[in-house]
Amino acid sequence: HGVTLFFAISGFLITTLLLREHDRHGAIDLRAFYLRRALRIFPLYYAVLLTYVVLVFVLERHSKVGQDFFSNLIYFATYTSNWFVALDGRVIFYFSWSLAAEEQFYLVWPFVVAGLNSKWLTRVCWGCVVTALMLRIGLWAAGAPSVAMYVLTVTRMDSLCLGALF
Numbered sequence: 001h002g003v004t005l006f007f008a009i010s011g012f013l014i015t016t017l018l019l020r021e022h023d024r025h026g027a028i029d030l031r032a033f034y035l036r037r038a039l040r041i042f043p044l045y046y047a048v049l050l051t052y053v054v055l056v057f058v059l060e061r062h063s064k065v066g067q068d069f070f071s072n073l074i075y076f077a078t079y080t081s082n083w084f085v086a087l088d089g090r091v092i093f094y095f096s097w098s099l100a101a102e103e104q105f106y107l108v109w110p111f112v113v114a115g116l117n118s119k120w121l122t123r124v125c126w127g128c129v130v131t132a133l134m135l136r137i138g139l140w141a142a143g144a145p146s147v148a149m150y151v152l153t154v155t156r157m158d159s160l161c162l163g164a165l166f
Contacts, residue, residue, distance in 0.1 A: 003098050004159045010102055011109075011163025018113040028114040037106055045099065049076055052093050065090050079103040082151040097151045104153040105160050125161040132158035 022028050053073070060066030069092040075081040082097040082104075112124060136149045149155050 003156075006098065007102065007156060007159035008163035011105075011160035012166055013163075014106065014109060015113060015164035018110055022114070028110060030110055030114065033110050041099075041103070045096075046077075049093070049096075056092055060092065065092055069093060082153065087145075087147045087151075101151065101153045101156050102160075105157065109160075109164075122165065125165045128161040129158040132156065132161075 018028055018033070021033075052069070056066050056069045060069065072081065072085045072091075072093075075084045076093050076096055079096075079100040081094065082100040085091060085094065085097075087094060113121060116124060132155050135152075135155050139149050139155065140146075
C-alpha cells in the first residue's frame, strides 16, 4: 500500500502546485512545468539506471536476467516499463514501474488541470477514480495477470486523482 500512498501524495502535490500557479499567474506555464520535472527527476533516475547498466554488465551479463535487463533497457529509459516489461520472476530494475506510471500521469495531468475549471476538474478526478476501479474489476474478471491491475497507469490513476481531489 506504500505505492498507493505515494501516488496519492504525488497527485496532491502536483495538482496543488499547478493550481497555485494558475491562481497566481492566471495560467500554467507548461513548458516551465516540464522543465522543472525533467531537471528534478531525470538526472537522478538516469544516474541510477546507468549504475544498473554497469553493475548488470559486470555481474549478470551472461545470465538470463541480465540479458533480459538489456533487452528491456529501452523501456526503462523511456518510462514505459510498466506497459512493456513482463514481471516473470526476477526482473532487474522492475521497481521503476511506479516512476513510469507517475511520469505518464505527468504527461497528461498538467493539460487537464490547465484546461478545466475546478468543478470540471473534480468531475474528471472522480471519473478517473471510477474508471480505474472498473478497469481493475474488468481485468480481474477477464483473468488478466494481477500485475496488470497493479502497474498500469490507467489502473492506478485512482490513487493519483484521489490525491488531486484533496
